[in-house]
Amino acid sequence: MLKIGVLVSGGGTNLQAIIDAIDSGKITNAEIVTVVGSRPGIYALKRAENHNIPSIVISRKSYDSAEEHDMAVCRHMQSCGAELIVMAGYLSIVGSGLIRAFENRIINIHPSLIPSFCGPGFYGIKVHEAALERGVKLTGATVHIVNEVCDGGPILLQKAVEVKSGDTPEILQRRVMEEAEWEILPRAIDMIANNKL
Ligand code: GRF
Numbered sequence: 001m002l003k004i005g006v007l008v009s010g011g012g013t014n015l016q017a018i019i020d021a022i023d024s025g026k027i028t029n030a031e032i033v034t035v036v037g038s039r040p041g042i043y044a045l046k047r048a049e050n051h052n053i054p055s056i057v058i059s060r061k062s063y064d065s066a067e068e069h070d071m072a073v074c075r076h077m078q079s080c081g082a083e084l085i086v087m088a089g090y091l092s093i094v095g096s097g098l099i100r101a102f103e104n105r106i107i108n109i110h111p112s113l114i115p116s117f118c119g120p121g122f123y124g125i126k127v128h129e130a131a132l133e134r135g136v137k138l139t140g141a142t143v144h145i146v147n148e149v150c151d152g153g154p155i156l157l158q159k160a161v162e163v164k165s166g167d168t169p170e171i172l173q174r175r176v177m178e179e180a181e182w183e184i185l186p187r188a189i190d191m192i193a194n195n196k197l
């Protein structure tokens with residue numbers, strides 16, 4: 001049974017997709033052992049509570065440096081026996097300490113077709129604003145391994161999504177989440193849990 005630790009920072013719709021996929025059997029041989037929020041009061045923590053999944057807030061503000069924050073997250077994940085860390089809409093920096101301790105065992109969902117619209121500064125709604133600004137006809141989402149290059153790790157899965165005329169960044173973000181993120185993140189977890197990757 002693969003033990004998963006999920007990192008969240010916002011509404012938690014990607015966390016919910018994982019929870020639902022485990023409940024429905026789309027993900028087998030895996031369980032979420034902890035949800036770590038980057039700040040209190042985010043709805044993702046409510047989603048964990050609703051499903052009796054242990055959660056904790058480990059906020060950057062509580063630490064003197066990014067390194068100390070990073071090691072606190074690492075120690076927590078190790079104490080929970082997490083074997084895979086999933087960044088699900090997580091906006092804090094994942095540092096080299098955590099990356100080295102969980103080498104090739106951290107995955108992230110990015111809301112574009114990497115290498116487009118990724119790297120420093122490209123997160124959340126900003127990604128979709130850039131895609132609309134460039135005028136691409138296709139965008140999508142990517143699940144990749146997290147390494148020390150921002151959004152630069154090996155790509156595991158991608159799914160394309162059509163950009164439609166009249167799309168606003170919000171409309172496009174929602175379509176990318178519904179049609180791509182919430183599908184490929186659970187699929188990647190299931191493939192890892194069952195040694196299909
Ligand atoms: C969304 O922009 C998603 O594309 C990105 O993180 C943001 C929030 O996701 N991965 P969630 O609803 O908190 O999972």
